[in-house]
Amino acid sequence: xxxxxxxxxxxxxxxxxxxxxxxxxxxxxxxxxxxxxxxxxxxxxxxxxxxxxxxxxxxxxxxxxxxxxxxxxxxxxxxxxxxxxxxxxxxxxxxxxxxxxxxxxxxxxxxxxxxxxxxxxxxxxxxxxxxxxxxxxxxxxxxxxxxxxxxxxxxxxxxxxxxxxxxxxxxxxxxxxxxxxxxxxxxxxxxxxxxxxxxxxxxxxxxxxxxxxxxxxxxxxxxxxxxxxxxxxxxxxxxxxxxxxxxxxxxxxxxxxxxxxxxxxxxxxxxxxxxxxxxxxxxxxxxxxxxxxxxxxxxxxxxxxxxxx
Ligand code: FAD
Numbered sequence: 001x002x003x004x005x006x007x008x009x010x011x012x013x014x015x016x017x018x019x020x021x022x023x024x025x026x027x028x029x030x031x032x033x034x035x036x037x038x039x040x041x042x043x044x045x046x047x048x049x050x051x052x053x054x055x056x057x058x059x060x061x062x063x064x065x066x067x068x069x070x071x072x073x074x075x076x077x078x079x080x081x082x083x084x085x086x087x088x089x090x091x092x093x094x095x096x097x098x099x100x101x102x103x104x105x106x107x108x109x110x111x112x113x114x115x116x117x118x119x120x121x122x123x124x125x126x127x128x129x130x131x132x133x134x135x136x137x138x139x140x141x142x143x144x145x146x147x148x149x150x151x152x153x154x155x156x157x158x159x160x161x162x163x164x165x166x167x168x169x170x171x172x173x174x175x176x177x178x179x180x181x182x183x184x185x186x187x188x189x190x191x192x193x194x195x196x197x198x199x200x201x202x203x204x205x206x207x208x209x210x211x212x213x214x215x216x217x218x219x220x221x222x223x224x225x226x227x228x229x230x231x232x233x234x235x236x237x238x239x240x241x242x243x244x245x246x247x248x249x250x251x252x253x254x255x256x257x258x259x260x261x262x263x264x265x266x267x268x269x270x271x272x273x274x275x276x277x278x279x280x281x282x283x284x285x286x287x288x289x290x291x292x293x294x295x296x297x298x299x300x301x302x303x304x305x306x307x308x309x
Pocket of ligand 1: 007008009010011012013030031032033034035036037038040041042043044045046047077078079080109110111112113114132133136137242245274275276277283284285286288
């Protein structure tokens, strides 16, 4: 059995694995896709002390760093179920391939994914105008025109944030009104370089084959099709944690995030969690790495306090 079994091979899982292995305990990592969301990222400029890198490069660096230690890496394996420890003190993680792994502690780091609009051009211009993370990519659009899709809290927060960096922001909301908190809506209205369009259904991201150049939306009241010329669009219609497989086992928030305390402890003893899959706010690489390290130290603390051999 493993002392620490990490589920997930993104920044959080890699950090957790390294911190565990450095304690000289038996460590394993199961990952559907080692590298995680980082693999889908182009420029990364906010990983402190590394002024500029890109996703594939960082993913390779994570893998190489983990490989410096005795870590059993099981890549391209999806976890399907978690069974909390019984009398033998061992939790069980069932894999899609049929195998079951046993571990004294488990660290859940399965990350999240952005909800997509699913319209033509969105995938094609991803990283070439289509963005999801204002903290990450906002500065790349300095002085340009962007749209934000989604009038919930995250969309309105993104529009306020981007208004300070870009030339102009157009916020598009599908519904007849914004759903964000009143205080955010008031702040948004006070900004001179933001316009809001409601009842707008985005139908296409347009471009020249290399870069996006705008988007097409349908006015849901008149049925009319309209176009906007833009250099970028930030899609803010939800971040979905990869936690469906944990329903009924660990406590999840209404949004499906794994509830963790300040030490990364979940509702199940011996099971910890870190990164974008958890209730910890602000989904960023540097935060996921820190939380992964913390969850791992908590798991070690749990191990030295438990009586099992
Ligand atoms: P993830 O990176 O999502 O990794 C999750 C891991 O778990 C993966 O290995 C996945 O395969 C695995 N997994 C999921 N489900 C299972 C399962 N059932 N069984 C086994 N394995 C599973 N952040 C920044 O700080 N700076 C940026 O510039 C930046 N740019 C971004 C650009 C894009 C396009 C995107 C999508 C995100 C960006 N982010 C950026 C956010 C950043 O990538 C995430 O915050 C970070 O990757 C979260 O790390 P994580 O380890 O929690 O999860």
